Amino acid sequence: MSTMAETSPASVPSRRPLAQADPPIALGALDGRYRPAVAPLVEHLSEAALNRNRIHVEVEWFIHLCARQVLPGLSPLSSEQIEGLRRIVADFDAAAVAELAEIEAVTVHDVKAVEYFIGRRLADLGLEHLKPLVHFACTSEDINNLAYAVGVRDAVVGVWAPAAQELVGQIRNMAETSSQVSMLSRTHGQPATPTTLGKELAVFTHRLGRQLERVRATQFLGKINGATGTYAAHVSAAPTADWQDISRTFVEGLGLTWNPLTTQIESHDWQAELYADVARFNRILHNLCTDIWSYISIGFFRQVPVAGATGSSTMPHKVNPIRFENAEANLEISCSLLDTLGATLVTSRWQRDLTDSSSQRNIGTAFGHSLLAISNVAKGLDRLDVAEDVMAADLEVNWEVLGEAIQTVMRAEAIAGTAGMDDPYERLKELTRGHRVDKQRMQAFVAELGLSPEAEQRLAELTPATYTGLASTLVGHVRADKS
Known part of the structure; x- marks a missing residue:
């Protein structure tokens, strides 16, 4: 029995690991081949976007708690302080992503890293004393x-x-x-x-x-x-605050529906x-x-x-x-x-x-x-x-599809009392099933039925191309649906 070593190609040189490439090579198609088509989603659904949105939520919670003065010593922030806090979100860039990753490497907890990231920036806003308010009463x-x-x-x-x-x-x-x-x-x-x-x-x-x-x-x-949806920590810290209203107004202030x-x-x-x-x-x-x-x-x-595109590597016509x-x-x-x-x-x-x-x-x-x-x-x-x-051309070679129209007209004629309209479905099935019927044979069949002049005229003028009922009119429904 041959071993793997014996059957391996001897001429294959050692390879450089692709995983060590700089910049990194994408593992998935969405971040590689198809990146241009999906790039707009990166702004909202990437890991970096998630962290930016976490910072956004933490910052707005901080501002909201101050505005509601839920604790002794809290007062509404100045417009400059609010703007400065929101700049943390607006300025979240590649350097901030790297800094947050460094913090998380220590905390081994993504949301805790966000808390510390924000805390580092409070001193410059004159809010160092409110660092404990970041992530206040929150579970991740x-x-x-x-x-x-x-x-x-x-x-x-x-x-x-x-x-x-x-x-x-x-x-x-x-x-x-x-x-x-x-x-x-x-x-x-x-x-x-x-x-x-x-x-x-x-x-x-x-x-x-x-x-x-x-x-x-x-x-x-x-x-x-809170940790189990009971506001337990909130009430223990500020028992007189209306925590349900504080929660509701905060969530709705983010443009979401409160649960x-x-x-x-x-x-x-x-x-x-x-x-x-x-x-x-x-x-x-x-x-x-x-x-x-x-x-x-x-x-x-x-x-x-x-222009210039190839359909098949071997068949030029494709x-x-x-x-x-x-x-x-x-x-x-x-x-x-x-x-x-x-x-x-x-x-x-x-x-x-x-x-x-x-x-x-x-x-x-x-x-x-x-x-x-x-x-x-x-x-x-x-x-x-x-x-x-x-x-x-496809319609022209399929005259048998008019069998439905003819047998339905025959039914209507029978109800109206026209003689000779017995067994319409069976008669059309015998004419059309299993083989093609051309224009001449179909029109000759109609002429032999003894229909009323008006019905015979209608069917004589019918062709596969005109047998479309209200199809063109029905398109009007999507015109009405335009938004």
Whole structure:
């Protein structure tokens, strides 16, 4: 038996460790290959953004406690002191990130490091004597839950939702411009009642728009009530203060919704609700991708080649639908993460466990893959031309789809008393099932039925291309949905 040493290539030179590269090489695709598409999320959902938001919460709590004068000796801060405290947040930069990391290396506790980071800066503001007020009566989760809520809210409202809305608008515009482009439907993969391209795109516009509205209606909850949600430390230090009102007004002052009943952690139910809605948006968008991919494969769309781009390393003729394939993969990854977050975050053993701590560090990744997919779909749609000639030719060789219209008219005629309209469905099934029927055979069949003159005229003028019912009119619903 050969050993590994005997079968290893002797000519492979020793390699320099990539992990030691400077600047560091990204492990994940979002921080490497796809960084430009997801960079806006770094401002809200990165580790640095989380720490900045923690500082923001701590600073505002400090200001709030002074304003409410919850302890003897406290008084409202001067405008200069408030501005100076808020500058700590505004000036949080790469040097501050490095300093905070140095403090955490000693504390081995991220939130405690934030407390010390702020404490170092109080002397310059004439507030050294109030250092004990930083993180007053707080457990780490009082700060963390609010920092995450602020970050997720700002990422959704400022980055993800606008990108999603722009894509929905792009699809809506395509629906409107192609509202009267007739197209053969395919149910179960088989020729079916014709529609219009615009109506089919309008369906996706409507579906995606509904999910986007659900996301926009999200309540971003927060709490600040101590180690087990009882205000025990607060009351012991200041028994006469109205701590529930102090908590509520503080949380609402951050632009969040106050949660009055929690354990040590805010229960994260709002996060699970939001992630379910975003995942549902993802899945509907995934459905659009598979449909567009399939329409490209049968020639209903032509892809506009990108100058200089290569579709295949060996087949020069190919223009691959890579934007939609890339989007499918990233939507699936995003949904997997969002589903896991939603399932994990709603459960905490008794009053606290740490499963949520590690889980929530993947929120940015979940949104990143969704945002990347949205970007790719938008770029893919922008490189499509509608092949109306291909769609028209497809309709012309599928006259059997008019069987539905003819047998339905025969039913109506039978109800009206026209003779000879027996067994309409069976008669059309015999005519059309299992083989093609051309224009001449279909029109001859109609002429032989003995329909009323008005009904016969209607069917004689009907073609697969005009058998689209109210499809073009239905697109008007997404015009009305515009926001």
